[in-house]
Amino acid sequence: MPLTDKFACSRRGRRAVPGFCASVFVLWLGFNGAATAVDSADPDVVTMHNGDIHNGTIVDKILRIQTRFGIISLPKALTARIEPGDSNMARRLTTRFGDIFYGELINSELTMVRILDTPLPLKSAEISDIVIAARRNRAKRYPVPDTVATIFGDLFSARIATRDFMLKEIGGIRLIRRADIHLMDIHQPEPGSAAMAQLRLNGGSLIRGELMTRKIELADRFGNSSELPVEMFASIAFQVNYQKDTGPRFNYLSRWPEASHFRDRMRDGSAGPEMVALRGGEFRRGDLQGDGDSDEKNPQTIRLRPFAIGIYEVSFDEYDRFSHSTRHEVPEDQGWGRGRRPVINVSWDSANAFTDWLSQQTGESYRLPTDAEWEYAARGGTSTRFWWGDREGEGNANCAGCQSLWDGEKSSPVGKFEPNPFGLHDTAGNVFEWVADCWNDNFSAAPADGGALDKPGCGVRVIRGGAWSFPPKEIRSANRWRDFQSRRSDDTGFRIVRELNMN
Secondary structure, eight states, X not given: OOOOBSSOSOOTTOOBOTTTTTTOEEEEEOTTSOEEEEEOSSOEEEEETTSOEEEEEEOOOEEEEEETTEEEEEEGGGEEEEEEOOSSSSEEXXXXXXXXXXXXXXXXXXXXXXXTSOOEEEEGGGEEEEEOOOOOOOOXXXXXXXXXXXXXXXXXXXXXXXXXXXXXXXXXXXXXXGGGEEEEEEEOSSTTSOOEEEEEETXXXXXXXXXXXXXXXXXXXXXXXXXXXXXXXXEEEOOSSOOSOOSOOOOTTOXXXXXXXXXXXOTTSOBOOOEEEEOOEEEEESXXXXXXXXXXXXXXXXXXXXXXXXXXXXXXXXXXXXXXXXXXXXOOOTTSOOTTXXXXXXXXXXXXXXXXXXXXXXXXXEEOOOXXXXXXXXXXXXXXXXXXXXXXXXXXSBSTTSOSTTTTTOOOOTTOSOOOTTSOOOSSBSSEEEEEEEOOSSSTTSOTTOOOOOOTTOOEEXXXXXXXXXXXXXXXXXXXXXEETTOOOTTEEEOOEEEOOOO
16 A cells, blocks of 8 residues: 555554554553553554545454345454445445455444554544454354355355255256255346246256245354345355365356466455466467358467456456546446446446556556457367357356346356356356457458457447347357447446566
8 A cells, every 4th residue: 555654653644654663562541441452563544535544453343234134243353344335335345254245334433543642433434445454363253165145246155054945946846955056046037026046066967946945044254143035145155065164265166277366466455356367379269160250250370478367257346446446437237236247338448447447556467358368268278169069058158048047138247157168257148348459340450469459540349258138149259249439238348358477
């Protein structure tokens, strides 16, 4: 973080110098008169709505959050940050484990202890952002093998206590053991309608039907227990055999090599988007089967440099953070929800503005993928129509006719389908993705090194991957579409690339 104040660990409008208070302890006479030692080696940082910044140690041990699914209590020591959320919820809370909760801080006031200064009361309603320093702590935590995503965007680890789930299929009602389920997606087409579920069992088989189980019991890692209506859940990932809890398992379907998966650090210390490094090399792009569209011909041999690409399409969570930081226009979500859903209704220019902001925040070079880079990543080393084969199959993607829960209706949260061999989710279907290239109806002018094709005065850009509203033929790896770069659409978002320094 930018740090400028050499003379104090807390000063109005300034931040503390790292290391300045590293060995300083202060005795604070708390409300009960007892002396309390406060270690200020790494200060907590509180930003107020009026722009004031305070550094010190927040002494409140428990933070209480009113979420849309109930009140949760979190040890302050296990909380990493509280920041403005999207337009629907005031705050987004991130824990040390990566859990995400949306809600309002119930604590009416927090107290900060500062070096050589009096305790500072801070009214929660006047706080904009809180960054809590990592310290040694003994806060109790509980084993949580499963991962829960709510329809409100919350994403956290929990223990599902419900042992059996009842599913109504065409042939009748079926009782399915929790231990037999790997992943359960839940979708309610309209308010008041039955919740539909798609279950992927541990053996790999896929089943769908109306979820007859009305409530699900769970307990999070902080000891909060709930019994929630199924309509509040977006998905649950179950883990049958687990070892001692080490953190959230949000990427429960991914198979990429551990060394190639990374997240850059943002200026405030938080993690950036999840990326995977690809080695590049030679590949064939375009219509390899001979039955594609004219703009996919003739197939072209490309040799790419290594690069990194987003494992997921950029989500509303990530884009809303950019919008609030830069006061960029906040896109509409069509009433489908924000959180982990891919951002939509963004123009090509807005997508580039996001990559510019991300570059500034991380000190790395982010941009949109080129057309060739996108296809290389989407194919995942395959040469078939789809990365999973030449046939559409069942439940492999979200499109109009892919036989998923969201077909032809709306976008699905990112990561709902199996990743391709490179570990990327949703390269087929869900939403179209902007790429850097100017549109050209063939490959004749495309750079052989996979660079972006640009033209003077270009106003029409390539979009890739197909969408929830398009048929299976349009989600093929080779398929290309185009759109005006100023247009915003409910079926178009984007994915990002980060350049790799190979020196």
